Amino acid sequence: MVSKVTTVKLSSGHEMPMIGLGTYARKADPGQFCQAVECAIDAGYRHIDTASCYKNEVEVGQAIANKIKQGVVTRQELFVTTKLWNDSHAEADVIPALKESLNKLKLDYVDLYLVHWPVSVNSQGEDTAIDHSETWRGMEQAVAQGLAKSIGVSNFNEEQLERLLKSAKIKPVVNQFEINPTLTQHKLVNFCKERSVVPVAYTPLGLISEARPEFIGKDAIKTDPKLGELAQKYGKTRAQIALRYLIQRGIPVMPKSFTKSRIEENLNIFDFELTDKEMDTVDSFNIDHRCVPGSIFAKCTHYPF
């Protein structure tokens, strides 16, 4: 299964696996993070997506260390992403924040370091509206010091990305944002691709996810016969069709699961191909619904949505 996972070449020259394990959970026992990452590496995942604000870097790092010690993978075979939180956007704060993440992860470097949100806040959560070009200078130092192989952004809108690209000495290699069949994001995806910034999908299952009862009423995609027929045709699940749809659009996916069968299921999407017409069918589910609106930052100067 491992050999089937395709990769994408980043503008930094490094290769990134097209699927990574998402690790964010609002509520989880520390052991669950560790178990999920170990399970994913055993299944063949070579890309793990974490963030300092997920408060799980210690457990993610422990799982990675365990799998390296057991000889299942080498550090070089893994692609580890973590993210700078909004309270560390001052240029001088970036390297210390990254070093803290690396310390927790027990790693010398990350493969990808992302500015998690374009908004910045102080320790009281108040808007500090730090200019992105300032934060980016700190990010560029991370590459210069060998602490991050590649750097990128997350949740940046077109205007914010365009402005950053103009001032950046080292270009952001990715923009990670929400993309799924009910939030297809064609405009921002194309905008990124035209500028050699890889669009990466977080919350790639969106409304398909089993654990989103809050979206009852908007969840036709869970029962719609058209998606069911596609799933049946390929002997796959609705979730696998959604992930495959993104992969075929050239979008790497970061599905989160702490369930062994689903961790394995989500990886098993590289052995079939949707036709152009079927891609249009999945596209037709778009309702521009954001599962992650980041509403707590809505009053911040640099709120992106």
Ligand SMILES: NC(=O)c1ccc[n+]([C@@H]2O[C@H](COP(=O)([O-])OP(=O)(O)OC[C@H]3O[C@@H](n4cnc5c(N)ncnc54)[C@H](OP(=O)(O)O)[C@@H]3O)[C@@H](O)[C@H]2O)c1
């Ligand atoms: N950059 C950002 O601002 C940002 C924001 C949000 C998320 N992310 C990243 O993206 C990752 C994924 O996002 P997400 O967790 O919001 O959403 P998601 O991956 O689209 O959905 C996760 C949910 O779907 C369930 N699930 C997983 N596989 C499934 C399957 N095959 N069939 C049915 N249900 C399935 C999971 O339950 P079980 O665990 O019980 O299997 C979990 O409740 C995060 O973990 C994080 O790494 C980044």
